[in-house]
Amino acid sequence: MTRSPDAARDTALPWDGGWHRAAQRLVSPNYGDRPALPSSAIDLIVVHSISLPPGEYGTGHVQQLFTNTLDWDAHPYFQSIRGLAVSSHFFIERTGMLWQFVSCDQRAWHAGQSSYRGRNQCNDDSIGIELEGLEGREFEAPQYQTLARLCLDIEKRYAIEYIAGHEHIAPGRKQDPGPGFDWRLLHDALRWPLRRFPVATLAGHPPPR
Template structure:
């Protein structure tokens, strides 16, 4: 049986591509305004297509502009959408990569964090297969933490935040089902590199 460690070399990078991720190149990308320097933010998202259905392959199709918009009624509302993330981690913890991390993926939209706007310019986007409000699998946290560590070897990462933190009021992912404490513990990075704790009275569901 192939383990995560077997598939995950000590130096996992080939340029901005991660060797352990299934590579599916997305046309939805551009150059970063400063040539890829100063990438200091990892943005965590959640997505599933149709929402709440896992393992359909539709997220990979969306990010590569190959989704059949007529395949499900939900897709009518997102018809023509051109988006991408650098990475997608499915429910089994398997990582997929769509955009070279040196390049700009289209995951954040209008956003503001750590005093800077347009977070797509200088962040790396990681989508977790999931649904806002639901929890995530241990294998997803494991792969996410490993990816974050590897990304931080290549880029000067100083912050990890959710889409909900960089676009508050507009986005809710990854949502209350994502346990930031688990990720922080796995990474053993300082608390100040993570989003402020949720307001009291809104404990994450388990």
């Protein structure tokens, strides 16, 4: 059967509704409807870091946490987060592999108590991306590559005006992704205006034009 030009174009797009076609889909039960907002209000990307147990990679425990299937008795650290119900839209492994747990049209539970660009409750109007890593440590080149491509694809569907770390939207409460994250590298890959980035990440850059 010959596919119509419109169908061929649709399958070439990076999105299937709020789901990214390149991501491994693993649906989390931890999500909700966004408030009644114009689509242009989804204008913030929040970058996080996570590893379970902290500093251990490739365990599959992050995916289990986001889908409420983590065995709380599998590691002593898990007792400190027992019963936690959280999620993120995306998770990027050290290899660059991309996972998605919540449609970007829905509200994931990644930001917690937060405030940015004059608005509170950033879960309502942001998209959360978790990088496999530990705050203060460095991240891998494939992660930056996947993150940059993902951010550019998100911008194709949503009116992104800001990108920030969890530490910037919940200062004093959160420290991720931390000083090991290279904001300059991400900026150079995205070529977005500096005004979209937190002021604290702009050291060493020329002033915005």
